[in-house]
Amino acid sequence: MLARVAGLKHVAVREYVRELIADAQPGSPAPSERELVQRFGVARMTVRQAIDALVAEGLLQRIPGKGTYVAKPRGRVGAVVSFTEEMKARGLLPESQTLLARIERAGPGIARVLNLTEGDPVIHWRRLRRADASPICVEDAYLSEVLLPGFLQGGTPTSLYDALTARGLRPTWAEDSIRADIATADEAELLEIDPGAAVLRVARRALCNDKAVEVSRSTYRADRFTLWVQFASDNGH
Amino acid sequence: MLARVAGLKHVAVREYVRELIADAQPGSPAPSERELVQRFGVARMTVRQAIDALVAEGLLQRIPGKGTYVAKPRGRVGAVVSFTEEMKARGLLPESQTLLARIERAGPGIARVLNLTEGDPVIHWRRLRRADASPICVEDAYLSEVLLPGFLQGGTPTSLYDALTARGLRPTWAEDSIRADIATADEAELLEIDPGAAVLRVARRALCNDKAVEVSRSTYRADRFTLWVQFASDNGH
DNA sequence: TAGTGGTCTAGACCACGAA
DNA sequence: TCGTGGTCTAGACCACTAA
Numbered sequence: 001m002l003a004r005v006a007g008l009k010h011v012a013v014r015e016y017v018r019e020l021i022a023d024a025q026p027g028s029p030a031p032s033e034r035e036l037v038q039r040f041g042v043a044r045m046t047v048r049q050a051i052d053a054l055v056a057e058g059l060l061q062r063i064p065g066k067g068t069y070v071a072k073p074r075g076r077v078g079a080v081v082s083f084t085e086e087m088k089a090r091g092l093l094p095e096s097q098t099l100l101a102r103i104e105r106a107g108p109g110i111a112r113v114l115n116l117t118e119g120d121p122v123i124h125w126r127r128l129r130r131a132d133a134s135p136i137c138v139e140d141a142y143l144s145e146v147l148l149p150g151f152l153q154g155g156t157p158t159s160l161y162d163a164l165t166a167r168g169l170r171p172t173w174a175e176d177s178i179r180a181d182i183a184t185a186d187e188a189e190l191l192e193i194d195p196g197a198a199v200l201r202v203a204r205r206a207l208c209n210d211k212a213v214e215v216s217r218s219t220y221r222a223d224r225f226t227l228w229v230q231f232a233s234d235n236g237h
Numbered sequence: 238m239l240a241r242v243a244g245l246k247h248v249a250v251r252e253y254v255r256e257l258i259a260d261a262q263p264g265s266p267a268p269s270e271r272e273l274v275q276r277f278g279v280a281r282m283t284v285r286q287a288i289d290a291l292v293a294e295g296l297l298q299r300i301p302g303k304g305t306y307v308a309k310p311r312g313r314v315g316a317v318v319s320f321t322e323e324m325k326a327r328g329l330l331p332e333s334q335t336l337l338a339r340i341e342r343a344g345p346g347i348a349r350v351l352n353l354t355e356g357d358p359v360i361h362w363r364r365l366r367r368a369d370a371s372p373i374c375v376e377d378a379y380l381s382e383v384l385l386p387g388f389l390q391g392g393t394p395t396s397l398y399d400a401l402t403a404r405g406l407r408p409t410w411a412e413d414s415i416r417a418d419i420a421t422a423d424e425a426e427l428l429e430i431d432p433g434a435a436v437l438r439v440a441r442r443a444l445c446n447d448k449a450v451e452v453s454r455s456t457y458r459a460d461r462f463t464l465w466v467q468f469a470s471d472n473g474h
Numbered sequence: 475t476a477g478t479g480g481t482c483t484a485g486a487c488c489a490c491g492a493a
Numbered sequence: 494t495c496g497t498g499g500t501c502t503a504g505a506c507c508a509c510t511a512a
Contacts, residue, residue, distance in 0.1 A: 009501075032478065043502045045282065048479090056293065064479050065509030072447070174468045180417035180437040180459035198435045200417040210309070222417035229466050231411045246482075269497065280483045285498090301498050302490035 009042050014050035016040075021059065021070050030060055030068040082161035083129055083137065083218075092131035098156050099138075099190075100126035103145055113205055114144050114212045121145040123152060125160070128190055135191045136224050141216040148213075160214070169213050171206035178202050178227065183219070191221050198222035246279050251287035253277075258296065258307050267297055267305040319398035320366055320374065320455075329368035335393050336375075337363035340382055350442055351381050351449045358382040360389060362397075365427055372428045373461050378453040385450075397451070406450050408443035415439050415464065420456070428458050435459035 013036055021030055031039070036047045051068060054060040061071040087094035104124045111118045123143040129136050141160060143151060147169060157163035164170045181201050188195045199219050206214040220227075250273055258267055268276070273284045288305060291297040298308040324331035341361045348355045360380040366373050378397060380388060384406060394400035401407050416438050425432045436456050443451040457464075 008499095034478080043504085045503095046501060049500085051479095052289075062479060063510090065477085066511085067478055172469065176466045176468070178415060178437070178464040178466065179462070180435040180457075182435050196433065198417040198419050200415070200437075220417075225416070227415040229413045229415065231413070232409065245480095271496080271498095280485085282484095283482060286481085288498095299498060300491090302496085303492085304497055 009040065010046050010049040010053075013040055013042065013047055014053050017050065017054060018059065024070045026070050026072040028070050030070060032067055082159060083139070084159040084161065087131045087136075090131075093133075095130040095133070096158070097128045097130070098125065099128055100124065101152055101156050103152070106142075110142050110215060113215045114142065116144060116146065123148065125152075125156065131224075134224060135221065137218050137220045138187060138190050139216055139218040141214060143214055144212065147211065164208070164213060169208045169211075171208050171213060173208075174204055174206040176202050176204050180222070181219075187219050191219070193221055193223070200225060200227065202227070246277065247283050247286040247290075250277055250279065250284055251290050254287065254291060255296065258291075261307045263307050263309040265307050267307060269304055319396060320376070321396040321398065324368045324373075327368075330370075332367040332370070333395070334365045334367070335362065336365055337361065338389055338393050340389070343379075347379050347452060350452045351379065353381060353383065360385065362389075362393065368461075371461060372458065374455050374457045375424060375427050376453055376455040378451060380451055381449065384448065401445070401450060406445045406448075408445050408450060410445075411441055411443040413439050413441050417459070418456075424456050428456070430458055430460070437462060437464065439464070 017030060017036070021028075024030075030051075033044055033047045033051065036042075036050075037044050040047070051060060051062070055062060055068075058071055060068050062068050084094045084096075102124055103121050106114065106116050106118055106120045106122045108118050110116075110122055111120060114122065116122065123141075123145050125141045125143070127139050127141070129139060145151070148164075148167065151163070161170060179201050181199055183191065183193055183195060183197050183199045185195050187193075187199060188197065191199070193199075199222055202218045202220065204214065204216045204218070205212065206216075254267060254273070258265075261267075267288075270281055270284045270288065273279075273287075274281050277284070288297060288299070292299060295308055298306050300306060321331045321333075339361055340358050343351065343353050343355055343357045343359045345355050347353075347359055348357060351359065353359070360378075360382050362378045362380070364376050364378070366376060382388070385401075385404065388400070398407060418436055418438050420428065420430060420432060420434050420436045422432050424430075424436060425434065428436070430436075436459055439455045439457065441451065441453045441455070442449065443453075
Protein backbone atom coordinates (compact mmCIF):
# COMPACT_ATOMS: atom_id res chain seq x y z
CA MET A 1 0.00 0.00 0.00
CA LEU A 2 1.12 3.48 -0.70
CA ALA A 3 1.71 5.46 2.43
CA ARG A 4 -0.47 8.52 2.12
CA VAL A 5 1.35 11.54 3.37
CA ALA A 6 -0.10 14.91 2.59
CA GLY A 7 2.21 17.34 0.87
CA LEU A 8 5.53 15.61 1.21
CA LYS A 9 6.12 13.98 -2.11
CA HIS A 10 9.58 12.72 -1.32
CA VAL A 11 8.13 10.91 1.68
CA ALA A 12 5.52 9.27 -0.51
CA VAL A 13 8.16 8.11 -2.96
CA ARG A 14 10.45 6.94 -0.18
CA GLU A 15 7.79 4.89 1.55
CA TYR A 16 6.64 3.44 -1.76
CA VAL A 17 10.15 2.23 -2.48
CA ARG A 18 10.67 1.06 1.09
CA GLU A 19 7.66 -1.22 0.90
CA LEU A 20 8.59 -2.34 -2.57
CA ILE A 21 11.97 -3.60 -1.41
CA ALA A 22 10.87 -4.80 2.01
CA ASP A 23 10.92 -8.45 1.01
CA ALA A 24 13.35 -8.18 -1.89
CA GLN A 25 16.56 -10.15 -2.10
CA PRO A 26 19.81 -8.27 -1.52
CA GLY A 27 21.26 -7.29 -4.86
CA SER A 28 17.96 -7.12 -6.67
CA PRO A 29 17.37 -3.88 -8.56
CA ALA A 30 15.26 -1.07 -7.21
CA PRO A 31 13.25 1.13 -9.57
CA SER A 32 15.43 3.58 -11.44
CA GLU A 33 15.14 7.25 -10.60
CA ARG A 34 13.60 8.16 -13.94
CA GLU A 35 11.08 5.37 -13.59
CA LEU A 36 9.95 6.83 -10.27
CA VAL A 37 9.82 10.28 -11.86
CA GLN A 38 7.34 8.87 -14.39
CA ARG A 39 5.30 6.95 -11.86
CA PHE A 40 4.86 9.80 -9.41
CA GLY A 41 4.99 12.68 -11.83
CA VAL A 42 7.59 14.50 -9.75
CA ALA A 43 10.95 16.04 -10.49
CA ARG A 44 14.05 13.92 -10.40
CA MET A 45 15.52 15.89 -7.49
CA THR A 46 12.49 14.86 -5.47
CA VAL A 47 13.07 11.23 -6.27
CA ARG A 48 16.72 11.58 -5.39
CA GLN A 49 15.82 13.02 -2.02
CA ALA A 50 13.72 9.94 -1.35
CA ILE A 51 16.40 7.52 -2.49
CA ASP A 52 19.07 9.41 -0.55
CA ALA A 53 17.23 8.71 2.67
CA LEU A 54 17.02 4.99 1.96
CA VAL A 55 20.68 4.87 1.04
CA ALA A 56 21.53 6.64 4.29
CA GLU A 57 19.47 4.03 6.13
CA GLY A 58 21.53 1.33 4.50
CA LEU A 59 18.59 -0.17 2.62
CA LEU A 60 19.71 0.76 -0.87
CA GLN A 61 23.01 1.02 -2.66
CA ARG A 62 23.69 3.16 -5.69
CA ILE A 63 26.02 1.97 -8.41
CA PRO A 64 26.87 4.74 -10.88
CA GLY A 65 26.20 3.81 -14.44
CA LYS A 66 24.27 0.71 -13.42
CA GLY A 67 21.41 1.39 -11.10
CA THR A 68 20.15 1.28 -7.54
CA TYR A 69 20.08 -2.02 -5.75
CA VAL A 70 18.83 -3.51 -2.52
CA ALA A 71 21.77 -3.46 -0.14
CA LYS A 72 23.05 -6.47 1.72
CA PRO A 73 21.41 -6.44 5.10
CA ARG A 74 23.97 -5.81 7.75
CA GLY A 75 23.49 -4.91 11.34
CA ARG A 76 22.08 -1.47 11.36
CA VAL A 77 24.93 0.82 12.18
CA GLY A 78 24.51 2.55 15.47
CA ALA A 79 20.78 2.32 15.94
CA VAL A 80 19.42 2.86 19.42
CA VAL A 81 17.59 -0.32 20.24
CA SER A 82 15.79 -1.37 23.37
CA PHE A 83 16.10 -4.68 25.18
CA THR A 84 12.64 -5.60 23.96
CA GLU A 85 13.51 -4.94 20.34
CA GLU A 86 16.86 -6.64 20.65
CA MET A 87 15.43 -9.85 22.07
CA LYS A 88 12.67 -9.97 19.46
CA ALA A 89 15.30 -9.57 16.75
CA ARG A 90 17.01 -12.65 18.15
CA GLY A 91 13.80 -14.61 18.10
CA LEU A 92 13.46 -14.68 21.87
CA LEU A 93 10.44 -13.76 23.94
CA PRO A 94 11.29 -10.75 26.06
CA GLU A 95 9.68 -10.43 29.46
CA SER A 96 10.04 -7.91 32.16
CA GLN A 97 9.30 -8.13 35.88
CA THR A 98 9.08 -4.84 37.70
CA LEU A 99 10.95 -5.01 40.99
CA LEU A 100 10.50 -1.37 41.86
CA ALA A 101 8.79 1.63 40.28
CA ARG A 102 8.54 4.84 42.20
CA ILE A 103 9.38 8.48 42.27
CA GLU A 104 12.54 9.44 44.13
CA ARG A 105 14.55 12.58 44.69
CA ALA A 106 17.49 12.86 42.33
CA GLY A 107 20.86 12.40 43.96
CA PRO A 108 23.84 14.38 42.69
CA GLY A 109 24.92 11.78 40.12
CA ILE A 110 21.53 11.20 38.53
CA ALA A 111 20.73 14.91 38.66
CA ARG A 112 23.86 15.73 36.73
CA VAL A 113 23.40 13.25 33.91
CA LEU A 114 19.67 13.95 33.60
CA ASN A 115 20.45 17.66 33.64
CA LEU A 116 18.25 18.28 36.66
CA THR A 117 18.73 19.93 40.04
CA GLU A 118 19.51 17.73 43.00
CA GLY A 119 16.28 16.80 44.76
CA ASP A 120 14.15 17.05 41.62
CA PRO A 121 11.73 14.15 41.23
CA VAL A 122 12.93 11.25 39.10
CA ILE A 123 11.29 7.99 38.17
CA HIS A 124 13.27 4.95 39.31
CA TRP A 125 12.28 1.76 37.58
CA ARG A 126 14.03 -1.48 38.41
CA ARG A 127 13.29 -4.53 36.32
CA LEU A 128 14.37 -8.11 36.01
CA ARG A 129 14.44 -8.94 32.35
CA ARG A 130 14.05 -12.39 30.92
CA ALA A 131 14.32 -13.95 27.50
CA ASP A 132 12.43 -17.18 26.96
CA ALA A 133 11.76 -17.24 30.72
CA SER A 134 15.47 -17.20 31.70
CA PRO A 135 16.77 -14.23 33.63
CA ILE A 136 19.17 -12.20 31.52
CA CYS A 137 19.52 -8.81 33.06
CA VAL A 138 18.72 -6.51 35.96
CA GLU A 139 18.14 -2.95 34.92
CA ASP A 140 17.78 0.26 36.89
CA ALA A 141 16.36 3.04 34.76
CA TYR A 142 16.05 6.65 35.85
CA LEU A 143 13.77 8.98 33.95
CA SER A 144 13.13 12.66 34.30
CA GLU A 145 9.75 13.08 35.97
CA VAL A 146 9.72 16.64 34.69
CA LEU A 147 9.71 15.42 31.10
CA LEU A 148 7.37 12.50 31.82
CA PRO A 149 4.68 13.65 34.24
CA GLY A 150 2.42 10.85 35.39
CA PHE A 151 4.54 8.25 33.66
CA LEU A 152 3.78 5.54 36.23
CA GLN A 153 0.07 6.28 36.49
CA GLY A 154 -1.97 3.31 35.41
CA GLY A 155 0.86 0.89 35.95
CA THR A 156 4.21 0.44 34.28
CA PRO A 157 4.41 0.28 30.50
CA THR A 158 5.41 -2.91 28.72
CA SER A 159 8.25 -1.39 26.78
CA LEU A 160 10.06 1.71 27.96
CA TYR A 161 10.99 2.76 24.44
CA ASP A 162 7.44 2.28 23.17
CA ALA A 163 6.22 4.48 25.99
CA LEU A 164 8.80 7.14 25.21
CA THR A 165 7.98 6.95 21.51
CA ALA A 166 4.30 7.51 22.30
CA ARG A 167 5.23 10.75 24.05
CA GLY A 168 7.52 11.86 21.25
CA LEU A 169 10.57 11.31 23.43
CA ARG A 170 12.22 8.32 21.82
CA PRO A 171 15.96 8.73 22.22
CA THR A 172 17.67 10.12 19.16
CA TRP A 173 21.13 9.62 20.57
CA ALA A 174 22.58 7.36 23.23
CA GLU A 175 25.92 6.50 24.71
CA ASP A 176 26.74 3.22 26.41
CA SER A 177 29.67 2.47 28.60
CA ILE A 178 30.41 -1.22 28.74
CA ARG A 179 32.57 -3.12 31.15
CA ALA A 180 33.00 -6.56 32.59
CA ASP A 181 32.70 -7.28 36.29
CA ILE A 182 31.96 -9.93 38.88
CA ALA A 183 28.36 -10.25 40.05
CA THR A 184 27.45 -8.98 43.50
CA ALA A 185 25.61 -11.34 45.82
CA ASP A 186 22.28 -9.58 45.15
CA GLU A 187 22.74 -9.71 41.40
CA ALA A 188 23.79 -13.35 41.52
CA GLU A 189 20.57 -14.23 43.32
CA LEU A 190 18.34 -12.33 40.91
CA LEU A 191 20.12 -13.60 37.81
CA GLU A 192 20.35 -17.15 39.22
CA ILE A 193 24.10 -17.41 38.81
CA ASP A 194 26.96 -18.22 41.16
CA PRO A 195 28.57 -15.43 43.13
CA GLY A 196 31.85 -14.73 41.39
CA ALA A 197 30.39 -15.26 37.93
CA ALA A 198 31.15 -12.68 35.27
CA VAL A 199 28.60 -10.06 34.28
CA LEU A 200 28.46 -7.37 31.65
CA ARG A 201 27.60 -3.91 32.95
CA VAL A 202 26.11 -1.43 30.53
CA ALA A 203 25.42 2.14 31.55
CA ARG A 204 23.33 4.10 29.08
CA ARG A 205 22.67 7.78 28.76
CA ALA A 206 19.98 8.55 26.21
CA LEU A 207 18.96 11.92 24.81
CA CYS A 208 16.04 13.05 22.72
CA ASN A 209 16.96 16.21 20.84
CA ASP A 210 19.63 17.10 23.40
CA LYS A 211 17.32 16.59 26.34
CA ALA A 212 18.37 13.80 28.69
CA VAL A 213 15.42 11.42 29.05
CA GLU A 214 16.90 8.18 30.30
CA VAL A 215 19.81 7.00 32.37
CA SER A 216 20.13 3.32 33.05
CA ARG A 217 22.47 0.75 34.45
CA SER A 218 22.04 -2.82 33.35
CA THR A 219 23.77 -5.97 34.54
CA TYR A 220 23.73 -8.90 32.12
CA ARG A 221 24.55 -12.54 32.67
CA ALA A 222 27.78 -13.11 30.80
CA ASP A 223 26.86 -16.65 29.80
CA ARG A 224 23.57 -15.71 28.17
CA PHE A 225 24.22 -12.35 26.63
CA THR A 226 26.55 -11.09 23.95
CA LEU A 227 26.33 -7.51 22.81
CA TRP A 228 26.67 -6.84 19.09
CA VAL A 229 27.73 -3.47 17.82
CA GLN A 230 28.17 -2.38 14.23
CA PHE A 231 30.40 0.45 13.15
CA ALA A 232 30.85 2.38 9.96
CA SER A 233 33.78 4.47 9.03
CA ASP A 234 33.63 8.14 8.21
CA ASN A 235 33.75 7.27 4.55
CA GLY A 236 35.62 10.25 3.29
CA HIS A 237 32.53 12.20 2.26
CA MET B 238 42.42 27.68 2.76
CA LEU B 239 39.89 26.77 0.17
CA ALA B 240 40.16 23.17 -0.84
CA ARG B 241 40.57 23.15 -4.57
CA VAL B 242 38.62 20.35 -6.07
CA ALA B 243 38.15 20.36 -9.80
CA GLY B 244 34.63 20.14 -11.09
CA LEU B 245 32.75 19.19 -7.96
CA LYS B 246 31.27 22.41 -6.72
CA HIS B 247 29.42 20.88 -3.80
CA VAL B 248 32.70 19.47 -2.54
CA ALA B 249 34.31 22.90 -2.73
CA VAL B 250 31.44 24.43 -0.76
CA ARG B 251 31.46 21.60 1.75
CA GLU B 252 35.18 21.83 2.44
CA TYR B 253 35.00 25.61 2.66
CA VAL B 254 32.34 25.36 5.34
CA ARG B 255 34.12 22.51 7.08
CA GLU B 256 37.26 24.59 7.52
CA LEU B 257 35.22 27.61 8.45
CA ILE B 258 33.60 25.82 11.37
CA ALA B 259 36.58 23.70 12.35
CA ASP B 260 37.43 25.83 15.36
CA ALA B 261 34.00 27.34 15.92
CA GLN B 262 32.12 27.07 19.18
CA PRO B 263 29.15 24.69 19.25
CA GLY B 264 26.00 26.66 18.68
CA SER B 265 27.63 29.39 16.65
CA PRO B 266 25.93 30.08 13.33
CA ALA B 267 27.20 28.70 10.04
CA PRO B 268 26.79 30.70 6.84
CA SER B 269 23.24 30.64 5.56
CA GLU B 270 22.50 28.71 2.39
CA ARG B 271 21.73 31.81 0.37
CA GLU B 272 24.91 33.44 1.58
CA LEU B 273 26.91 30.51 0.22
CA VAL B 274 24.95 30.70 -3.02
CA GLN B 275 26.16 34.29 -3.41
CA ARG B 276 29.73 33.54 -2.41
CA PHE B 277 30.21 30.60 -4.74
CA GLY B 278 27.84 31.61 -7.49
CA VAL B 279 26.14 28.24 -7.47
CA ALA B 280 22.55 27.08 -7.22
CA ARG B 281 20.96 26.60 -3.86
CA MET B 282 20.52 22.86 -4.40
CA THR B 283 24.26 22.60 -4.74
CA VAL B 284 24.79 24.35 -1.45
CA ARG B 285 22.22 22.11 0.19
CA GLN B 286 24.07 19.05 -1.05
CA ALA B 287 27.20 20.34 0.65
CA ILE B 288 25.45 21.18 3.89
CA ASP B 289 23.60 17.84 3.87
CA ALA B 290 26.91 16.02 4.01
CA LEU B 291 28.11 18.02 6.99
CA VAL B 292 24.81 17.51 8.79
CA ALA B 293 25.09 13.77 8.15
CA GLU B 294 28.58 13.89 9.61
CA GLY B 295 27.17 15.49 12.73
CA LEU B 296 29.14 18.70 12.30
CA LEU B 297 26.18 20.95 11.57
CA GLN B 298 22.63 21.16 12.72
CA ARG B 299 19.78 22.75 10.81
CA ILE B 300 17.04 24.64 12.62
CA PRO B 301 14.13 25.46 10.31
CA GLY B 302 13.21 29.10 10.30
CA LYS B 303 16.40 30.03 12.12
CA GLY B 304 19.53 28.89 10.43
CA THR B 305 22.33 26.34 10.41
CA TYR B 306 24.52 25.99 13.45
CA VAL B 307 27.66 24.21 14.55
CA ALA B 308 26.51 21.06 16.31
CA LYS B 309 27.56 20.07 19.78
CA PRO B 310 30.50 17.72 19.46
CA ARG B 311 29.57 14.29 20.64
CA GLY B 312 31.23 10.96 20.33
CA ARG B 313 31.23 10.19 16.66
CA VAL B 314 28.47 7.74 16.09
CA GLY B 315 29.70 4.37 15.07
CA ALA B 316 33.18 5.19 13.88
CA VAL B 317 35.61 2.33 13.46
CA VAL B 318 38.50 3.17 15.73
CA SER B 319 41.63 1.22 16.54
CA PHE B 320 43.11 0.57 19.95
CA THR B 321 45.89 3.02 19.16
CA GLU B 322 43.47 5.77 18.25
CA GLU B 323 41.23 5.03 21.19
CA MET B 324 44.03 5.22 23.74
CA LYS B 325 45.39 8.43 22.26
CA ALA B 326 41.92 9.93 22.46
CA ARG B 327 41.94 9.13 26.17
CA GLY B 328 45.29 10.77 26.62
CA LEU B 329 47.12 7.52 27.25
CA LEU B 330 50.27 6.29 25.59
CA PRO B 331 49.48 3.16 23.61
CA GLU B 332 52.16 0.51 23.30
CA SER B 333 52.18 -2.84 21.67
CA GLN B 334 54.37 -5.86 22.25
CA THR B 335 54.28 -8.47 19.54
CA LEU B 336 54.07 -11.93 21.04
CA LEU B 337 53.69 -13.73 17.76
CA ALA B 338 53.61 -12.75 14.08
CA ARG B 339 53.62 -15.42 11.45
CA ILE B 340 51.79 -16.88 8.53
CA GLU B 341 49.52 -19.81 9.30
CA ARG B 342 47.06 -21.94 7.38
CA ALA B 343 43.49 -20.81 7.88
CA GLY B 344 41.39 -23.15 9.95
CA PRO B 345 37.71 -23.56 9.13
CA GLY B 346 36.54 -20.77 11.44
CA ILE B 347 38.99 -18.11 10.30
CA ALA B 348 38.58 -19.17 6.68
CA ARG B 349 34.83 -18.65 6.88
CA VAL B 350 34.88 -15.19 8.41
CA LEU B 351 37.75 -14.01 6.20
CA ASN B 352 35.95 -15.44 3.20
CA LEU B 353 38.86 -17.71 2.29
CA THR B 354 39.30 -21.41 1.63
CA GLU B 355 40.52 -23.60 4.45
CA GLY B 356 44.31 -23.88 4.29
CA ASP B 357 44.79 -20.49 2.64
CA PRO B 358 47.61 -18.48 4.21
CA VAL B 359 46.61 -16.00 6.90
CA ILE B 360 48.63 -13.63 9.00
CA HIS B 361 48.34 -14.30 12.72
CA TRP B 362 49.47 -11.43 14.88
CA ARG B 363 49.28 -11.68 18.66
CA ARG B 364 50.01 -8.62 20.71
CA LEU B 365 50.03 -7.55 24.31
CA ARG B 366 48.76 -4.01 24.40
CA ARG B 367 49.57 -1.52 27.10
CA ALA B 368 48.45 1.97 27.96
CA ASP B 369 50.82 4.06 29.99
CA ALA B 370 52.92 0.91 30.48
CA SER B 371 50.13 -1.11 32.11
CA PRO B 372 48.87 -4.20 30.30
CA ILE B 373 45.33 -3.66 29.07
CA CYS B 374 44.61 -6.22 26.45
CA VAL B 375 45.78 -9.32 24.60
CA GLU B 376 44.77 -9.35 20.97
CA ASP B 377 44.89 -12.02 18.32
CA ALA B 378 44.42 -10.56 14.86
CA TYR B 379 44.01 -12.60 11.69
CA LEU B 380 44.50 -10.92 8.35
CA SER B 381 44.05 -12.19 4.85
CA GLU B 382 47.53 -12.80 3.41
CA VAL B 383 45.93 -12.78 -0.03
CA LEU B 384 44.88 -9.15 0.42
CA LEU B 385 48.08 -8.16 2.21
CA PRO B 386 51.01 -9.88 0.55
CA GLY B 387 54.29 -9.33 2.35
CA PHE B 388 52.58 -7.61 5.26
CA LEU B 389 55.09 -8.84 7.82
CA GLN B 390 58.18 -8.16 5.72
CA GLY B 391 60.39 -5.60 7.35
CA GLY B 392 58.90 -6.12 10.77
CA THR B 393 55.49 -5.55 12.23
CA PRO B 394 53.83 -2.17 11.77
CA THR B 395 53.23 0.12 14.70
CA SER B 396 49.53 0.50 14.13
CA LEU B 397 47.50 -2.10 12.30
CA TYR B 398 44.95 0.45 11.09
CA ASP B 399 47.64 2.83 9.87
CA ALA B 400 49.17 -0.04 7.90
CA LEU B 401 45.79 -0.96 6.41
CA THR B 402 45.07 2.66 5.58
CA ALA B 403 48.38 2.91 3.75
CA ARG B 404 47.30 0.02 1.54
CA GLY B 405 43.86 1.46 0.92
CA LEU B 406 42.28 -1.24 3.05
CA ARG B 407 41.12 0.66 6.09
CA PRO B 408 37.93 -0.99 7.32
CA THR B 409 34.79 0.78 6.21
CA TRP B 410 32.55 -1.40 8.31
CA ALA B 411 33.07 -3.49 11.41
CA GLU B 412 31.07 -5.57 13.80
CA ASP B 413 32.04 -6.30 17.37
CA SER B 414 30.62 -8.93 19.62
CA ILE B 415 31.16 -8.10 23.26
CA ARG B 416 30.85 -10.34 26.27
CA ALA B 417 32.11 -10.65 29.80
CA ASP B 418 34.08 -13.65 30.99
CA ILE B 419 36.58 -14.89 33.54
CA ALA B 420 40.25 -14.75 32.59
CA THR B 421 42.03 -17.96 31.72
CA ALA B 422 45.29 -18.75 33.52
CA ASP B 423 47.34 -17.68 30.48
CA GLU B 424 45.47 -14.43 30.11
CA ALA B 425 45.74 -13.70 33.80
CA GLU B 426 49.50 -14.02 33.63
CA LEU B 427 49.87 -11.79 30.57
CA LEU B 428 47.48 -9.17 31.88
CA GLU B 429 48.91 -9.36 35.40
CA ILE B 430 45.61 -10.05 37.07
CA ASP B 431 44.30 -12.76 39.38
CA PRO B 432 42.90 -15.91 37.88
CA GLY B 433 39.16 -15.57 38.26
CA ALA B 434 39.17 -11.87 37.52
CA ALA B 435 36.65 -10.52 35.04
CA VAL B 436 37.66 -9.70 31.46
CA LEU B 437 35.91 -8.15 28.51
CA ARG B 438 36.10 -10.16 25.30
CA VAL B 439 35.66 -8.32 22.03
CA ALA B 440 35.58 -10.15 18.74
CA ARG B 441 35.79 -7.92 15.70
CA ARG B 442 35.09 -8.60 12.07
CA ALA B 443 36.13 -5.75 9.83
CA LEU B 444 35.41 -5.24 6.13
CA CYS B 445 36.72 -2.84 3.56
CA ASN B 446 34.22 -2.47 0.75
CA ASP B 447 32.65 -5.84 1.50
CA LYS B 448 36.01 -7.62 1.57
CA ALA B 449 36.92 -9.16 4.94
CA VAL B 450 40.32 -7.80 5.93
CA GLU B 451 40.58 -8.35 9.66
CA VAL B 452 39.25 -10.71 12.25
CA SER B 453 40.38 -10.25 15.81
CA ARG B 454 39.71 -11.41 19.32
CA SER B 455 40.73 -9.15 22.15
CA THR B 456 40.67 -9.76 25.88
CA TYR B 457 40.64 -6.66 28.05
CA ARG B 458 41.28 -6.24 31.76
CA ALA B 459 37.91 -5.35 33.23
CA ASP B 460 39.39 -3.06 35.85
CA ARG B 461 41.29 -0.90 33.37
CA PHE B 462 39.08 -0.78 30.35
CA THR B 463 35.60 0.51 29.68
CA LEU B 464 34.22 0.47 26.18
CA TRP B 465 32.24 3.50 25.03
CA VAL B 466 29.77 3.25 22.21
CA GLN B 467 27.59 5.98 20.75
CA PHE B 468 24.36 5.34 18.93
CA ALA B 469 22.04 7.41 16.82
CA SER B 470 18.45 6.63 16.08
CA ASP B 471 16.96 6.20 12.65
CA ASN B 472 15.59 9.67 12.95
CA GLY B 473 12.23 9.17 11.37
CA HIS B 474 13.35 9.76 7.79
C1' DT C 475 23.82 3.31 -28.23
C1' DA C 476 20.69 3.52 -24.52
C1' DG C 477 20.10 3.70 -19.69
C1' DT C 478 21.95 4.76 -15.19
C1' DG C 479 23.33 7.58 -11.40
C1' DG C 480 26.15 12.25 -10.35
C1' DT C 481 26.04 16.94 -10.74
C1' DC C 482 24.04 21.42 -11.53
C1' DT C 483 20.92 25.40 -12.75
C1' DA C 484 17.54 29.26 -11.78
C1' DG C 485 14.04 29.83 -10.32
C1' DA C 486 9.48 28.93 -7.08
C1' DC C 487 6.28 28.68 -2.83
C1' DC C 488 5.84 27.26 1.98
C1' DA C 489 6.14 27.33 7.28
C1' DC C 490 8.52 29.07 10.82
C1' DG C 491 11.25 32.29 13.88
C1' DA C 492 12.73 36.80 15.19
C1' DA C 493 12.26 41.56 15.28
C1' DT D 494 8.15 41.93 7.67
C1' DC D 495 12.24 39.57 6.49
C1' DG D 496 15.46 35.84 6.56
C1' DT D 497 15.77 30.99 7.34
C1' DG D 498 15.57 26.22 6.06
C1' DG D 499 12.11 22.66 3.60
C1' DT D 500 10.26 21.33 -0.54
C1' DC D 501 9.75 21.19 -5.49
C1' DT D 502 10.12 21.97 -10.62
C1' DA D 503 11.78 21.01 -15.44
C1' DG D 504 15.05 20.84 -17.49
C1' DA D 505 20.56 20.11 -18.56
C1' DC D 506 25.28 17.77 -19.31
C1' DC D 507 28.56 14.33 -17.63
C1' DA D 508 30.85 9.62 -16.83
C1' DC D 509 29.99 5.21 -16.60
C1' DT D 510 28.01 0.42 -17.75
C1' DA D 511 26.09 -2.92 -20.64
C1' DA D 512 24.37 -4.57 -24.84
